[in-house]
Amino acid sequence: MVTLVGDGIENPANATALTEAAGMFAVPCRFRDSRDLSSQLPGLSTVDTDGLLTTPIVAVDNAPGAESVYNVRRIHSGASIVVGNERRGIRPDLLRAAAHTVQIPMPGRGVNTLNVATAAAVALYYLSGATGRRPARRSQRPDVLLAAPRDHVEAGSSLRSAAAFGWSAVAVEDRDKVWFGTPRPLRAESRAAARSHRNPLRVMPSEGPDPVYSRIVVCSPTSDGPPVHRTDLTGAGTLIVIPDEGWEPPPSRTVEWARVDVPGAPGRYRLVTGIVLAEVARQLGDSAKARPPRRGLSYGSELDLTAPDGGELLDPWELEQY
Incomplete structure (x- = not known):
């Protein structure tokens, strides 16, 4: 051990x-x-x-x-x-x-x-495990849906992981209002967990798995499917769904199940999402590398961010919510 x-x-x-x-x-x-x-x-x-x-x-x-x-x-x-x-x-x-x-x-x-x-x-x-892994191959990055996260900090940390592993956009099925339309204090905590001040990730609201996908793979520690490291998690038309506790897929959709294979407790949401996203990135191999940012304009000076008396200093990510 x-x-x-x-x-x-x-x-x-x-x-x-x-x-x-x-x-x-x-x-x-x-x-x-x-x-x-x-x-x-x-x-x-x-x-x-x-x-x-x-x-x-x-x-x-x-x-x-x-x-x-x-x-x-x-x-x-x-x-x-x-x-x-x-x-x-x-x-x-x-x-x-x-x-x-x-x-x-x-x-x-x-x-x-x-x-x-x-x-x-x-x-x-x-x-400590994950034996019999699928080999990495050059393939298309799948889309990701975070399904019904129950805690705002867990959701924010999961979005931070998605950006770190190379995603530029992630959908969130926000049943419990932990990301969209949250009170300001909770919003500040969730954005801090997501490192929104330096995170280029686009977060999109979703009502659930979209019919446009030809293949939906639900990854959970409680599923009866094969381990995620033995499941193909890549390819065009693929949606990876990472549900929080209690989420069930719509009855009208056929899904595949993959198991986050751990010997102990299922673990909190940020830990599960981190493992799944890491495995997708591993399977993508070199194709998971993000493109270098475009060369933009350079500036010889910058504005000082100050708040006058009685004012309030806002971060850019807060303005984007309006």
Whole structure:
């Protein structure tokens, strides 16, 4: 059995999500707590540096020379899979001691990182299982529908993952109003989770799977279908549906089912979407790489963003909602 380790995690919500990511794969979760996280989360399971260095370390970090997580063979029991601080990554002492350093390829043009818990779930999926994978092939990128997300932050983080894995547009079936028409405080939290200030993703409202698609593949941890890594998730006319709990496809549509194959708990929505989107990107291979942005105009100066007394400073993504 491997152990998931968070190195220097600051945000208690991320620590909780990391614990849930470990639960998806039925492995323990520990923290090298250099940010006084335990004062906010009593009972946090910690590990000191000496104890951590006694195990083989697999660092998940986009450090120079890191190998693609898709290419690493299944690691041996007893290893520690380490993810780092939300801003600084893994500290240098663990990177130097790592037996393997792996990265999750990010073909996106704007956002190029995942939420730390999502990155952990993707790494665990490929490092501790996902055998018998379909080979990568050059094919057309499928469309994606996030079906009935129930939490605004989970939806925002899932959209961040979609942009990082190279999508330029994603549809959302927003039954619970977690993205469109939400109150301003919730909207701010969801857009922050999506990194909307640097995310070029177009989010489109949807009423469900459109009849225009010739093939609909629903990916869920609770389905009876084959594992997603053994299912063809690419091709023209394909729609990948990632449902939250309780979603059912329209009775008039014929769908294929694929299973997010995890041995433990189903996990929260951002973790499931991250694994599915990573697998689609893996199957696309080199064709998943996003085109470089067009060369635009350059400017010799910029405006200062200031708000006069009594005014309110808005981000561009907020203006787009009107």
